[in-house]
Amino acid sequence: MPPYVKISVGRQSLGDGESESTMSNYLPFTRPTIDEQTIESVAEVLRSGWITTGPKVEQFEQGLCDYLGGERRVRAFLHATGALEEALVMAGIQPGDEVIVPAMTFAATANVVVRLGAKPVLVDVDLKSRSLLLDQTAAVLTSRTRAIMPVHLNGLAVDLDGVYALAKQHRLRVVEDAAQAIGTLYKGRKLGSFGDIVVFSFHANKNLTTIEGGAVSVASAEEAQMLEILRFHGITKFADGTMDVTRAASKHNMTDVAAAVGLGQLKHLDEFNRKRRQLAHRYFELLGDEQLGVVPARGDEGHSWHMFTLLPHYNGGCPDRKTLRERMHQRGIGLGIHYQALNQFTLYRNMGYAEGRFPNAERIGRETVTLPLFPAMVMSDVERVCEALAACLKN
Ligand SMILES: Cc1ncc(COP(=O)(O)O)c(C=O)c1O
Known part of the structure; x- marks a missing residue:
């Protein structure tokens, strides 16, 4: 009996339009862990x-x-x-x-x-x-x-x-x-x-x-x-x-x-956060040289690693985020988008926050992807994500 029962989030909205595939080994960007x-x-x-x-x-x-x-x-x-x-x-x-x-x-x-x-x-x-x-x-x-x-x-x-x-x-x-x-x-x-x-x-x-x-x-x-x-x-x-x-x-x-x-x-929060930190450390080991994209700030041991985000290096082989997400999805891996910048939304643009005012937020908004990270993952899942990223960014 595994220590935690995975509750599939199925097609429930996670707030960013992601929905899980029916693929049995599909790795979504997140999934809750709830025990019996x-x-x-x-x-x-x-x-x-x-x-x-x-x-x-x-x-x-x-x-x-x-x-x-x-x-x-x-x-x-x-x-x-x-x-x-x-x-x-x-x-x-x-x-x-x-x-x-x-x-x-x-x-x-x-x-x-x-x-x-x-x-x-x-x-x-x-x-x-x-x-x-x-x-x-x-x-x-x-x-x-x-x-x-x-x-x-x-x-x-x-x-x-x-x-x-x-x-x-x-x-x-x-x-x-x-x-x-x-x-x-x-x-x-x-x-x-x-x-x-x-x-x-x-x-x-x-x-x-x-x-x-x-x-x-x-x-x-x-x-x-x-x-x-x-x-x-x-x-x-x-x-x-x-x-x-x-x-x-x-x-x-x-x-x-x-x-x-x-x-x-x-009861499990500290243990969940510890696991998140271990998974994030593995991402840094595999992505830390920034060959595939700009990695997030590492922070210190107090970081609870709610999400691990990347600004991938799009190129001739993979021109944009949409293509990358589609390719990763085909390989059974879900990438989230967190978030678009506020002035990329009609409401805030109409308040006078024109494009170009917030270069960093807007770049993140255009390019960012969220890699799978949740406590029920194992280290080989991180390796699978990084290998797939390398392959999908190449062609
Ligand atoms: C930064 C931030 N603020 C506020 C909220 C709103 O939280 P809730 O969905 O509990 O209303 C969220 C939820 O994703 C969030 O990420």
């Missing part, structure tokens, strides 16, 4: 009669809080998109305010700013770390800037000392988008165990999944209470069974079914 105990715990929740927010969500929040060292308040959400939006509301972001967002991220980071009537002010990223550039961040600050949203893309921590120094100097809130970085360490400390507001995602392809889900880590009890109000209709409940509604808030509460999956995953 977790599946059983979900069945228990379903049988219990209490399936929406209840004791499992409370346990999951406590589990996350303990995982982060016990000093923070953690509140679970239905997804990170809702968590990011309410985090900005809690941070006091108003229509007309400006919020700094890297031009290379998943659309949700900037979309939530737009949804509040505020303006995402985009900055370029470093080509290898894909982290927002601090000098550009400092250069776009205005009297309307209220917050910075650093994104720990691919599980690599942003230079938080630099971000927080800038935020302190200009009295800005920091909403860290750690959607891809549960378990990542920055200078030896877990993301979310310190800092202003830190948001995680537990979407199906994340290092820890609850199928869909998210969480916010904050320092104070007051902010945690505000998040509870914001995630559930603006309701405050009283001991006598009555309630008050103080704002027209939305609904983002996690279910106990999702929390049961999360509790099962949390």
Whole structure:
């Protein structure tokens, strides 16, 4: 009996249009690993009669809080998109305010700013770390800037000392988008165990999944209470069974079914991330000389390796990404695209972010591929990917 049962993601959307082939040895770019105990715990929740927010969500929040060292308040959400939006509301972001967002991220980071009537002010990223550039961040600050949203893309921590120094100097809130970085360490400390507001995602392809889900880590009890109000209709409940509604808030509460999956995953998170690091190291051994493409920043042992991305050297033998993905697919290997730059989308282009403004993000957007990386892979899978890449880039 293998230690983990692979749950095939079949044709479910992983958010980037990838769908798995029916090929039996097909290697997708990601796949969740869920053990039998977790599946059983979900069945228990379903049988219990209490399936929406209840004791499992409370346990999951406590589990996350303990995982982060016990000093923070953690509140679970239905997804990170809702968590990011309410985090900005809690941070006091108003229509007309400006919020700094890297031009290379998943659309949700900037979309939530737009949804509040505020303006995402985009900055370029470093080509290898894909982290927002601090000098550009400092250069776009205005009297309307209220917050910075650093994104720990691919599980690599942003230079938080630099971000927080800038935020302190200009009295800005920091909403860290750690959607891809549960378990990542920055200078030896877990993301979310310190800092202003830190948001995680537990979407199906994340290092820890609850199928869909998210969480916010904050320092104070007051902010945690505000998040509870914001995630559930603006309701405050009283001991006598009555309630008050103080704002027209939305609904983002996690279910106990999702929390049961999360509790099962949390037990394995460090082991999953260790395996991801080992697989990434093997990719570096095979690709590190950059013969096949520009490899990502290595980071340190704190990198949780949510994704391993490459900027392949397209050439006469393989002119573009579409061709490469098709050839790899034929060989039974799925390559993801994470991500297009925000100004390669109509919404952000129409806001005035013309092509050419963010050369690194745009190059990544045009060229990047995501190589398979998930805990159930074995080292020979990495070798298979690299051999296929070499062959597919040649002809
Ligand atoms: C960087 C980033 N931010 C936000 C999100 C949104 O997370 P969710 O799907 O949980 O809403 C994602 C999800 O992929 C992400 O990668």
